[in-house]
């Protein structure tokens with residue numbers, strides 16, 4: 001499974017629809033300062049489910065929508081589509097029945113984000129799990145931000161262990177365990193309430 005195409009529309013400086021084919025092997029993005037190289041990497045992170053505006057260098061998530069220029073008005077939505085070549089059928093189970101997987105994230109002003117996978121709506125969590133199970137995602141250590149190397153050098157051991165766990169593709173398992181624990185706590189609370197009611201009835 002590999003990234004094969006990235007389409008942007010209204011995302012940050014990419015106000016016009018932009019379609020990039022990602023060929024096998026090494027891809028380099030070159031251009032003058034401020035032309036949008038980092039915005040491309042952020043688009044990749046965003047479509048994989050990034051939910052921290054700070055990771056997008058913004059104050060709120062709507063800051064990823066093109067906010068206007070001298071000659072162009074602001075847009076009302078931003079959309080990023082990522083194609084995954086799944087000809088080798090290495091996508092995690094549940095997502096593995098097509099040669100190409102297309103994930104689309106769209107944000108509309110005052111309406112938040114919505115995701116689609118091959119045309120079907122799905123939750124942010126499902127997109128995050130898909131990439132976590134494939135050992136990548138918005139927080140993948142393979143996507144190196146400016147300043148991230150020094151952050152890693154100064155990080156506490158627990159934070160460094162998380163980097164290794166994400167690289168090993170077990171981050172999704174921890175997330176599932178956390179959700180299962182929350183459900184268990186909810187069930188325990190419900191049982192306590194049932195006991196109270198039974199006591200009152202006795």
Ligand code: ATP
Pocket residue numbers: 011012013031032033034035036037038039040063064065066067068
């Ligand atoms: P450098 O080489 O200096 O790191 P870069 O090529 O990585 O630059 P980016 O940081 O990706 O460039 O892009 C910065 C540009 O994106 C700025 O011109 C900024 O105004 C523009 N930009 C960021 N967010 C938006 C937005 N919401 N709407 C319009 N333009 C935006």
